[in-house]
Amino acid sequence: MKKNGFSRLLFALLLIILILxxxxxxxxxxxxIIIKNNxxxxxKDIICYSNINIGDNIFKINKKQIKQNLLRNPxxxxxxxxxxxxxxxxxxxxxxxxxxxxxxxxxxxxxxxxGYVLEITxxxxxNSLPIITGIDLVSYSEGNKFQPKVAEKFELLIDFIxxxxxxxxxxxxxxxxxxxxxxxxxxxxxxxxARIGSYEKMDEKLYMLKGIIADVLKNNRKNGYIEMRGVHDxxxxxxx
Numbered sequence: 001m002k003k004n005g006f007s008r009l010l011f012a013l014l015l016i017i018l019i020l021x022x023x024x025x026x027x028x029x030x031x032x033i034i035i036k037n038n039x040x041x042x043x044k045d046i047i048c049y050s051n052i053n054i055g056d057n058i059f060k061i062n063k064k065q066i067k068q069n070l071l072r073n074p075x076x077x078x079x080x081x082x083x084x085x086x087x088x089x090x091x092x093x094x095x096x097x098x099x100x101x102x103x104x105x106x107x108x109x110x111x112x113x114x115g116y117v118l119e120i121t122x123x124x125x126x127n128s129l130p131i132i133t134g135i136d137l138v139s140y141s142e143g144n145k146f147q148p149k150v151a152e153k154f155e156l157l158i159d160f161i162x163x164x165x166x167x168x169x170x171x172x173x174x175x176x177x178x179x180x181x182x183x184x185x186x187x188x189x190x191x192x193x194a195r196i197g198s199y200e201k202m203d204e205k206l207y208m209l210k211g212i213i214a215d216v217l218k219n220n221r222k223n224g225y226i227e228m229r230g231v232h233d234x235x236x237x238x239x240x
Contacts, residue, residue, distance in 0.1 A: 028058045031087040039095050040075050049073050050091060058083050066091075074118050074143035099161045099170070101129045102146065104137050113161050115145040115154060128171055130164065132157060134179030153178050156199050163203055167210045183229070188213055190222045191239075197229035208234060 033052055035043040050066050067079045070093065078094035098118050102109040110119040110129065117140050124131075135153050140146040148154050156178065164170045175187040186194040192213065196205050205228060212226055216236055224238040 027086050029087060030054055030056050030058050030061075030089055032089070034088065034090045036090060036092040037095070038093055040098075041073065041093070041095065045073070046070065046076075046091060046093060049076075052089060052091075058085065058087060058089065061089070072143070074116065098127075098129060099165070100132050100157070100176075101127070102132045102135060102137070102140075104135065104140070109137075109140055109146060111146060111161075113158070113165070115158050117142050117144060117146055130161075130170060130173040131175045132178065133175060134177045150181075152181070156181070159199075160202065163206050167206050169206065169210055169213075172213060190217060191224075192216060192222065193225040195225055195227055195229050212236065 030052065031054065033047055033054070035046050038046060049070050049072065051069050052061060052066060063081050066081055070076050070079045075095050076093050077096045080092040082090045084090060096112045096116065096118055098110040099113045100111055101124060102111060106122070108121050108124050109117055110121070111117055120142060135157070136149045138147040138149055160176060164173060172189050173186060174189060177185040182198050184196050184199060186196060188194065194209055209226065212234055221236065224236055226234050226236050228234045
C-alpha cells in the first residue's frame with residue numbers, strides 16, 4: 001500500500017512538473033506568427049484582430065476565440081489556425097472578394113457578391129471595380145448587407161454582379177446605372193455605352209454584349225452606344 005501511495009505521489013509530482021514546463025517555460029512562448037493567403041489585409045491587421053501576442057504561451061491561446069476575433073473583420077470569410085511546436089502559430093485566411101462599388105453621397109461602398117459591405121472609402125484609387133450608381137441607400141455598414149430604398153434593386157444588383165463574373169466582364173464594365181429600372185445603362189471602357197432598357201433577360205443581354213464589345217474594341221470603334229431597348233438585334237451607333 002505504501003508503495004502504491006508513493007507511486008501515485010511520484011506520478012502527481014511528475015504531472016505538476018510537466019504542466020509547469022508546458023505552461024510556464026519560455027520554450028513554448030510564441031516567437032513567430034505566420035500569416036498566409038492574405039491579399040487585402042496586411043499581416044499587421046490580421047495579427048491585431050487575432051489578439052495573439054508574441055510571448056504568449058502557445059498552449060494557452062484559444063483557437064475558437066481567435067477565429068471569432070478574426071471573423072469580425074468584414075474582409076475575412078474563413079480562418080484556419082495551426083500550432084507548430086514549440087513556438088510558431090500559422091494563421092491562414094480566406095478573404096472575401098470585392099465585386100463592385102456603390103457610389104452614394106460621395107463615398108464608394110465596396111461590396112462582395114452577396115451584398116456585404118467590405119469597405120467604405122472616399123477614393124478607389126486604381127481599383128477597376130464596376131461602379132454602381134442610381135441606388136439610394138437606407139443603411140450600410142461594414143460587415144453587413146447594404147439596404148437600398150427600393151428593395152428590388154438589391155436582387156437586381158446581386159444578379160448583375162454574378163452575371164459579370166459568369167461572362168468574365170467585370171474588368172471592362174466601368175459603371176452600371178440603376179436609377180431607372182426601365183432604362184438601365186451600362187458603361188464600358190473606351191467610352192462605350194449600352195442602353196439595355198429593363199432588366200428582363202439580362203443573362204441573354206450580357207451574353208450578346210460580351211461579343212459585341214469584343215468586336216467594337218477589336219475594330220477600334222469608340223465613343224458610341226449599343227442600342228438594345230426594344231431591339232432584337234443590337235446595333236452600335238456613334239455619338240458623333
